[in-house]
Amino acid sequence: MNRFANTPEPPYYAVVFTAQRTGSDHGYGAMAERMMELALAQPGCLGAEATRDADGLGITVAYFQDQASIAAWREHAEHLVAQRLGRERWYSHYQLRIARVERAYSGPEGRGRD
């Protein structure tokens, strides 16, 4: 599985979600999988990258065409439920940042796209 997002040339938007999981699952695994699937199916979603270490610190970065797509995803009914459960059960702390991607590089094939 390719876990990198195959994003187009900038500009586009990134939603950076850094979150510390609480200890117990409480349905988290299934919901996280469903949210990733749903996010990727959102109009304007360009892909996502996600990882979490053994201590439960995770970073997910989802890429979107524009701010309107991010706003629509934020208000998606199933996602609102997940957000509530995240606050109540799954995360001891999280930080969410919305950013406009201005430049992108990849490698090690070449620095490219400067």
Place this chain on the structure above:
Amino acid sequence: MNRFANTPEPPYYAVVFTAQRTGSDHGYGAMAERMMELALAQPGCLGAEATRDADGLGITVAYFQDQASIAAWREHAEHLVAQRLGRERWYSHYQLRIARVERAYSGPEGRGRD
């Protein structure tokens, strides 16, 4: 240890580095630790968040006051060596994106700062 970056009100910049590690260490652990320490000591660096899963997919997000601070960090002599070793040894693939953070929230204490 607090693994969240205590960033100020936006706007500021984020460097999002998603990378797949190759299998063997080849000095990676020590260099990664040194680079995190160096980055955090850079003028204009506001903090960083990093995590990597058991399959070796890592995401590091470093936050900077402005693009000039990012450019200076990119050209730092020790960091240039690390970048070269990253391309040659440590990463099978990476993507680097530079983005301007426009909004930030944290929780679950409250959504705040909209």
